[in-house]
Amino acid sequence: MTDPKTLSPPSLETHVGAHDNTFLDANELVINMGPQHPATHGVLRVILRLDGEKVLGLECVIGYLHRGVEKIAENRTYTMFNPYVDRMDYVAAVSNGLGYCEAVEKLLSVEAPPRAQYIRVILTELNRIASHQLWLGTHALDIGAITPLFYTFRDREEILKIFEKYCGARLTTHAFRIGGLQYEAYDGFEKDVKNFIAFVKPKIDEYEELLTTNRIWLERTRGVGVISGKDCIALGVTGPVLRASGVKWDIRKAQPYANYRNFDFEIPTGLNGDTYDRYLVRMVEMRQALRIIEQAVDGIPEGPVMAKVPKVMKPPVGEIYHSIEAPKGELGYFIVSDGSTQPYRVRVRPPSFVNLQALDMMCRGQLVADVIAVIGTLDIVLGEVDR
Amino acid sequence: MVAKFKRQYGSGITPLTHLGQNYLEVDRSLIPEILQLLRDDEQFDYCVDITAVHYPKRDKPFDVVWILYSFPRNERVRVKTQIADGESIASVVSIWATANWLEREVYDMFGITFRDHPDLKRILLPDGWKGHPLRKDYGILQQDSEWVQINLGIDSGQ
Numbered sequence: 001m002t003d004p005k006t007l008s009p010p011s012l013e014t015h016v017g018a019h020d021n022t023f024l025d026a027n028e029l030v031i032n033m034g035p036q037h038p039a040t041h042g043v044l045r046v047i048l049r050l051d052g053e054k055v056l057g058l059e060c061v062i063g064y065l066h067r068g069v070e071k072i073a074e075n076r077t078y079t080m081f082n083p084y085v086d087r088m089d090y091v092a093a094v095s096n097g098l099g100y101c102e103a104v105e106k107l108l109s110v111e112a113p114p115r116a117q118y119i120r121v122i123l124t125e126l127n128r129i130a131s132h133q134l135w136l137g138t139h140a141l142d143i144g145a146i147t148p149l150f151y152t153f154r155d156r157e158e159i160l161k162i163f164e165k166y167c168g169a170r171l172t173t174h175a176f177r178i179g180g181l182q183y184e185a186y187d188g189f190e191k192d193v194k195n196f197i198a199f200v201k202p203k204i205d206e207y208e209e210l211l212t213t214n215r216i217w218l219e220r221t222r223g224v225g226v227i228s229g230k231d232c233i234a235l236g237v238t239g240p241v242l243r244a245s246g247v248k249w250d251i252r253k254a255q256p257y258a259n260y261r262n263f264d265f266e267i268p269t270g271l272n273g274d275t276y277d278r279y280l281v282r283m284v285e286m287r288q289a290l291r292i293i294e295q296a297v298d299g300i301p302e303g304p305v306m307a308k309v310p311k312v313m314k315p316p317v318g319e320i321y322h323s324i325e326a327p328k329g330e331l332g333y334f335i336v337s338d339g340s341t342q343p344y345r346v347r348v349r350p351p352s353f354v355n356l357q358a359l360d361m362m363c364r365g366q367l368v369a370d371v372i373a374v375i376g377t378l379d380i381v382l383g384e385v386d387r
Numbered sequence: 388m389v390a391k392f393k394r395q396y397g398s399g400i401t402p403l404t405h406l407g408q409n410y411l412e413v414d415r416s417l418i419p420e421i422l423q424l425l426r427d428d429e430q431f432d433y434c435v436d437i438t439a440v441h442y443p444k445r446d447k448p449f450d451v452v453w454i455l456y457s458f459p460r461n462e463r464v465r466v467k468t469q470i471a472d473g474e475s476i477a478s479v480v481s482i483w484a485t486a487n488w489l490e491r492e493v494y495d496m497f498g499i500t501f502r503d504h505p506d507l508k509r510i511l512l513p514d515g516w517k518g519h520p521l522r523k524d525y526g527i528l529q530q531d532s533e534w535v536q537i538n539l540g541i542d543s544g545q
Contacts, residue, residue, distance in 0.1 A: 066512065070521060236485030321407055332454070349436040
């Protein structure tokens with residue numbers, strides 16, 4: 001039995017040498033970040049291959065929230081399918097409804113009347129702000145900043161109150177109908193929206209004050225999850241992720257829909273394509289959304305809110321693809337009609353599904369804690385990934 | 388652009404327009420070639436979506452659809468082709484990296500196999516599931532009861 005005091009202390013060379021000579025020569029560790037996890041924004045399973053704490057690669061296993069929405073669409077009429085659409089990206093339900101209603105309106109060759117379009121734009125941009133606020137709260141919480149969660153959820157309540165007054169529901173709103181809107185804007189709608197704009201502007205400043213120059217935030221998000229613009233295009237990534245990588249593209253400007261032509265707003269882009277840039281892009285998008293709402297609420301024209309659509313909707317035979325700029329990216333609907341009251345095929349092109357594909361590439365060489373930050377920054381909603 | 392394709396491929400390509408949206412109906416034999424040309428020469432660098440539609444009564448029941456977008460031209464185009472049950476079609480993962488998961492979903496839902504796909508396995512449904520739900524002969528309430536019984540320990544998911 002050797003006396004421990006006579007053993008020489010381990011030096012770096014012997015320690016490293018000893019490590020190489022052990023029988024555990026496989027450096028790779030496979031860890032499962034299971035479907036139940038507080039930081040995966042839903043039921044997402046990520047299988048990580050690690051070398052110590054560095055990520056060598058990862059694989060996403062999805063499908064835990066698959067509800068067969070596309071199959072259901074083939075068994076419902078066009079109007080009956082409208083509420084199902086909200087449940088996919090349940091955070092930004094109004095945008096989903098806008099995309100679907102506009103796609104079917106294109107098939108029917110009707111256009112919603114101007115008053116309906118203004119109110120649609122206001123509700124959609126309010127929903128964009130709500131979605132980004134939820135994103136900010138949960139993303140900051142994953143990284144460790146607890147306060148933004150409380151601030152953003154408190155301020156989001158005002159938007160949800162407006163939705164509730166308008167259509168009765170806070171989250172899965174079913175706000176739009178094919179051909180326009182069902183409900184007229186309630187008395188005091190414009191006043192509520194104007195009050196909200198004045199209320200939330202200093203709040204966004206508050207969020208920025210908490211995070212934008214915060215040293216811990218900068219350390220955790222600068223240089224994390226970098227993806228270049230070219231890779232984004234090759235991988236089909238859209239939305240704020242694409243814009244933060246330097247590609248100035250927004251469907252509201254490139255292929256405008258629902259009278260976005262009438263409004264003046266800017267598209268923010270980032271320089272580095274890292275998590276910090278995506279954060280900044282989304283903050284600017286919130287402010288630009290407020291700008292759009294300001295312009296829209298001052299000019300809502302009078303008129304009907306519903307176009308003349310038949311009670312029994314039978315669009316002519318054909319196909320259409322229509323996409324909108326949802327808060328998460330390009331949300332597209334490919335609808336095939338066979339002339340009957342039920343769609344023949346509805347394909348939803350979900351932005352979160354395609355964005356999630358980029359996770360593997362964005363996390364190579366990063367640490368495990370950065371994986372959480374990147375999942376948060378991609379802003380995925382599993383309801384949309386799985387449908 | 389379509390004029391150039393027509394000259395080269397003659398009857399293999401049919402350009403059509405419906406409701407202001409352009410699409411090309413292409414013969415199956417031309418498939419990876421046309422898509423490669425669209426990306427390299429015509430700058431359709433962004434593959435928006437890959438999907439399929441099932442028409443059971445046709446002799447070539449599946450319609451595979453690629454929706455492409457070009458950033459420089461700000462233009463969208465659809466490419467459609469018809470394939471028969473059991474036939475496989477070339478994968479475009481080497482052309483657009485985004486096709487990886489999109490083709491896996493088409494395989495999962497319809498059973499259409501893609502040649503040269505790096506990892507063609509089910510994505511939304513569990514790995515051992517039998518059946519391809521978005522086909523028209525799969526019932527709306529149908530489930531793979533065998534999988535449910537073995538894996539979940541209950542008689543039926545309904």
